Amino acid sequence: MFSCPLEHKQVVSPRVCLSFSFSVKTLIVPSFAGLGRISFIMMGWGDLGAFGEPSKETPNLDQMASEGMLFLDFYAASPLCSPSRAALLTGRLPVRNGFYTTNAHARNAYTPQDIVGGIQDSEILLPELLKKAGYTNKIIGKWHLGHRPQFHPLKHGFDEWFGSPNCHFGPYDNRALPNIPVYRDWEMVGRYYEDFKIDLKTGEANLTQIYLQEALDFISKQQASQQPFFLYWAIDATHAPVYASKHFLGTSQRGRYGDAVREIDDSVGKILKHLQKLGISENTFVFFTSDNGAALISAPKQGGSNGPFLCGKQTTFEGGMREPAIAWWPGHIPAGGVSRQLGSVMDLFTTSLSLVGLQPPSDRQIDGIDLLPAILQGKLIDRPIFYYRGNEMMAVRVGLYKAHYWTWSNSWEEYSKGIDFCPGQNVSGVTTHLQEEHSTLPLLFHLGRDPGEKYPLSFVSDEYQGVMRQISAVVQQHKETIVPGVPQLNVCDKAVMVKINGMGVCVI
Incomplete structure (x- = not known):
């Protein structure tokens, strides 16, 4: 304040x-x-x-x-x-x-x-x-x-x-x-x-x-x-x-x-x-x-x-x-x-x-x-709005359109244990338990007509082709600006800790 x-x-x-x-x-x-x-x-x-x-x-x-x-x-x-x-x-x-x-x-x-x-x-x-x-x-x-x-x-x-x-x-x-x-x-x-x-x-x-x-x-x-x-x-x-x-x-x-x-x-x-x-x-x-x-x-x-x-x-x-x-x-x-x-x-x-x-x-x-x-x-x-998870650009929004270059809901391992980040919302081909890459043909949604991201546009439609040309240019320009910082959130594996003064220490 x-x-x-x-x-x-x-x-x-x-x-x-x-x-x-x-x-x-x-x-x-x-x-x-x-x-x-x-x-x-x-x-x-x-x-x-x-x-x-x-x-x-x-x-x-x-x-x-x-x-x-x-x-x-x-x-x-x-x-x-x-x-x-x-x-x-x-x-x-x-x-x-x-x-x-x-x-x-x-x-x-x-x-x-x-x-x-x-x-x-x-x-x-x-x-x-x-x-x-x-x-x-x-x-x-x-x-x-x-x-x-x-x-x-x-x-x-x-x-x-x-x-x-x-x-x-x-x-x-x-x-x-x-x-x-x-x-x-x-x-x-x-x-x-x-x-x-x-x-x-x-x-x-x-x-x-x-x-x-x-x-x-x-x-x-x-x-x-x-x-x-x-x-x-x-x-x-x-x-x-x-x-x-x-x-x-x-x-x-x-x-x-x-x-x-x-x-x-x-x-x-x-x-x-x-x-x-x-x-x-x-x-x-x-x-x-x-x-x-x-x-x-x-x-x-x-x-x-x-x-x-x-x-x-x-x-x-x-x-x-x-x-x-x-x-x-x-x-x-x-x-x-x-x-x-x-x-x-x-x-x-x-x-x-x-x-x-x-x-x-x-x-x-x-x-x-x-x-x-x-x-x-x-x-x-x-x-634009860029959606990142880790160091991967998963999706981008331009206007009312959102293109998914990767999809992931949660792993099969977690899902089998009852961990579900999308309970009751499974959308075939959209919510995925593996990190699925769609870079060749991104999944494209119109968030005005489809805010729930259930109905991706047809890859062969004129709307898809025209919008993706615009989005691809935005993504290319964005990626040219990315210089990744040193990752700070990696899990420290205790098996490879450096020994300092007799204690295990993670070094980034």
Whole structure:
């Protein structure tokens, strides 16, 4: 969240404040006083009333949408947490910043004992740039960009941190009682499940309330000191094992997952009301979105809804990467707006810099674009969306057309064990249990007519031939810009660890 004294001059001011939040969803609140992002983990496109969820259990987020702008075509940079978060804070695809895997048995997830990489010093993060413009930056919640000391968020532009290097699930040292540290700045102040209780049986935990109070206190402190700020609120209540505080447990029609969503909704409402009470809402830009689609494997009690879209987290079908997104900036964004702009979490990097009068780094490829023309003037910017998994470009969207160069839902091995990332959604020839290559004849869908990606266009149709000529040129141009970063998420094989001082150490 960003908040600062506002002297509005036309579109933007160098004193905008930003606020983001990321868990299953991300909330970014930038303003002339502050920038903020609220982000939530693994929330689906169909989890909010504003996006069609029928139980209408998200009144605060729905009101945020009615007061701001909905993005219907907004995407994560990856169908998994860590790569998407790295992309959000660098404005760069995971294949460029190194947040991908190349070894065969890795799934691009992030398990500390097995993965020792993280965000590299060569990458420039959003808070590093905002700090130069006088902003105080705080992250609350899940970091997920490396658990070793050199990857600590305070070494990458943040001034304050309360949360964990990773998520609240194992295996860590013990699957039943994971050994997960919680930090305040540089000091470890406890562990999940011990000092910060999570009851795996009932789902009761007070973490969201703790994270909410951290956000409210930080905003109040920055407003009192007239200091512009950036808040990255990255809670993880909707990530399995899903949790909620006692007051919210059992209150949703959608099980424990719905309880967590209701508590998140309530928290977002309190943050926005706090900005209004302090008189800085018109100086603060807030953005809410997610780092990947809902994990359908966790359904029905711990999984969300991806609405009309195919599959979920882990896949590059629409359900794995299309996210709910809301921009809120009272007095600047026309209320009740709905945008069909193709957007990405990487755009929040470039847009935030634009809000505070800064340019993105010119010495590297930046994939995020400035969304302010779309947000403030209703302009549509022509741009493609690339769907990556690991270092492979799986698909690309140009306009309403999406071409799959590779398809994969999950492996036969996982599927035989009951792990299904597309439960009840098998589409013959589309959802595949092997990584199927379609580079010669990509599967092409018109997402306007077929948002569920069930009916690929005929290879011999004039429509297919004409559209693929355009898409092929876009893909060729894109691939010419790709210089892969050093992969950071490869699983460390303990059998080949380098021995240093008698201990096994993975070396990247």
